[in-house]
Amino acid sequence: MLIRGLPLPVATYRRRRTAALPLVERSLFGSVPLLLLGCDEHHLRRERQDPWFDYFTGCAEPDAALLIDPFDPEARDTLFLDPGDPSRIVWDGKRLGPGSEARRAHGIDRVLHREELEARVLAAAERAGGRIAMCWRTREPGWQSQQARAWKARTEAGGDLSGLGIGNAEPSLVRLRMIKDADEVALHRQAIAITEHGLKSVLPQLAALKTENAVASALTFHYRTPAYGPLAFPPIVGSGVNGATLHYPFNDQPLAPKAPLLIDSGATAGGYCADVTRTIPVHGKFDDPRFREVYELVLHANHLARDLVRPGMTHGEWTKLAWEPIIKAGFTRHHGLSHHIGLDVHDPADYDLPLAPGMILSNEPGIYLPEEGFGIRIEDDLLITATGCEELTAAIPKDIPGLEVLLAGR
Numbered sequence: 001m002l003i004r005g006l007p008l009p010v011a012t013y014r015r016r017r018t019a020a021l022p023l024v025e026r027s028l029f030g031s032v033p034l035l036l037l038g039c040d041e042h043h044l045r046r047e048r049q050d051p052w053f054d055y056f057t058g059c060a061e062p063d064a065a066l067l068i069d070p071f072d073p074e075a076r077d078t079l080f081l082d083p084g085d086p087s088r089i090v091w092d093g094k095r096l097g098p099g100s101e102a103r104r105a106h107g108i109d110r111v112l113h114r115e116e117l118e119a120r121v122l123a124a125a126e127r128a129g130g131r132i133a134m135c136w137r138t139r140e141p142g143w144q145s146q147q148a149r150a151w152k153a154r155t156e157a158g159g160d161l162s163g164l165g166i167g168n169a170e171p172s173l174v175r176l177r178m179i180k181d182a183d184e185v186a187l188h189r190q191a192i193a194i195t196e197h198g199l200k201s202v203l204p205q206l207a208a209l210k211t212e213n214a215v216a217s218a219l220t221f222h223y224r225t226p227a228y229g230p231l232a233f234p235p236i237v238g239s240g241v242n243g244a245t246l247h248y249p250f251n252d253q254p255l256a257p258k259a260p261l262l263i264d265s266g267a268t269a270g271g272y273c274a275d276v277t278r279t280i281p282v283h284g285k286f287d288d289p290r291f292r293e294v295y296e297l298v299l300h301a302n303h304l305a306r307d308l309v310r311p312g313m314t315h316g317e318w319t320k321l322a323w324e325p326i327i328k329a330g331f332t333r334h335h336g337l338s339h340h341i342g343l344d345v346h347d348p349a350d351y352d353l354p355l356a357p358g359m360i361l362s363n364e365p366g367i368y369l370p371e372e373g374f375g376i377r378i379e380d381d382l383l384i385t386a387t388g389c390e391e392l393t394a395a396i397p398k399d400i401p402g403l404e405v406l407l408a409g410r
């Protein structure tokens with residue numbers, strides 16, 4: 001059977017699982033097994049595999065789970081797979097079940113049926129003094145957090161798992177995801193190349209596209225054509241004043257003539273996200289003096305952030321430097337400068353840690369003036385290097401002459 005997922009070498013997933021346990025140990029004041037749950041059929045097909053589960057397994061099967069147990073005498077890592085109900089194959093296709101094929105493909109010595117999960121988790125918890133670790137967060141919680149909440153509810157008084165202690169490993173495990181290896185950087189570059197191709201195909205066509213929905217659909221077509229993978233997030237296409245709504249969700253208005261248009265979008269490759277924003281005059285000319293003035297200020301802040309970033313700097317120091325000219329000019333700061341990007345477009349991270357080589361971060365200053373009928377954000381993706389950064393999105397124009405050439409289709 002064709003095995004999907006595994007965009008990275010199996011050795012990478014094994015290395016990540018090995019690296020996880022000392023971090024869990026540090027964050028939970030003791031060595032405990034780590035449990036991660038993959039998405040069910042419904043979420044997997046409509047969204048994507050949970051990024052934490054994906055990070056440690058690369059497994060694209062529904063209803064799968066991973067247990068990393070430092071005290072298991074036979075095997076540290078166990079992948080649980082649910083071969084599903086055979087009568088469902090005609091509906092959903094064949095699932096990968098436990099067996100030698102799964103063990104080989106995933107490079108995991110023990111692959112068990114999902115029905116064994118609870119008994120195995122309880123046995124593992126018992127060896128660890130009644131505790132396990134899971135992953136959750138309050139901001140942008142997602143599937144892993146929902147599962148952890150459901151498991152924790154069962155540990156409360158009267159629940160069928162009462163007495164089981166569940167600690168949160170996410171705050172320490174983020175250290176792994178914050179630093180990208182060469183293969184991850186290559187997938188980011190690929191996601192950005194797809195995004196670049198989409199923007200360069202669609203931006204010269206704005207006159208023919210006429211509506212926010214047509215622009216969003218055209219971008220989606222280009223982003224999904226290479227692999228039918230998920231988008232990093234649904235495109236934000238805001239014409240005129242809609243561009244001043246940070247997470248404008250509707251994309252259903254005509255492109256206002258001669259108005260600025262804000263496009264925040266990104267493709268994925270192997271699950272890794274691109275996140276790029278450009279703001280352009282829909283008629284192709286930066287001929288409105290006020291728009292041009294504000295645009296140049298945002299561009300200046302974007303350049304400043306790119307040119308001044310250094311490893312060792314804190315996220316807070318960097319943010320302050322880049323926002324300074326915008327605040328000095330009397331505008332309000334509505335959001336942060338930057339977030340980590342990875343399997344999640346807003347990758348979980350510890351923002352108290354200093355910037356370090358291998359991190360991939362957005363650089364996205366913006367000014368929002370709904371009373372003047374527009375918002376401007378210019379967003380690039382940066383790879384932190386030993387001496388500063390590489391602007392991964394450099395091939396997507398953002399300076400005024402470059403954008404005017406692109407918009408004119410020249």
Ligand SMILES: [Mn+2]
Nearest residue numbers: 275362364379
């Ligand atoms: Mn962003």
